[in-house]
Amino acid sequence: MVRSPCINICEIERRSGLCRGCLRTVDEIMAWPTASEATRAALVAELATREIPRRRWFA
Structure with missing residues (x-):
């Protein structure tokens, strides 16, 4: 059984649309309960390649 990647840090980053805790999109989070x-497994593997872009304060 593939466990949820949720770590209870639930905040969607505005620019990327990714949760700061698990790096999933809102659509991915909502689809999780009914996903095969x-x-x-494919989503968890993909999450390992994601990151939230760091803000550039001085560009």
């Missing part, structure tokens, strides 16, 4: 094990 294969879909969940």
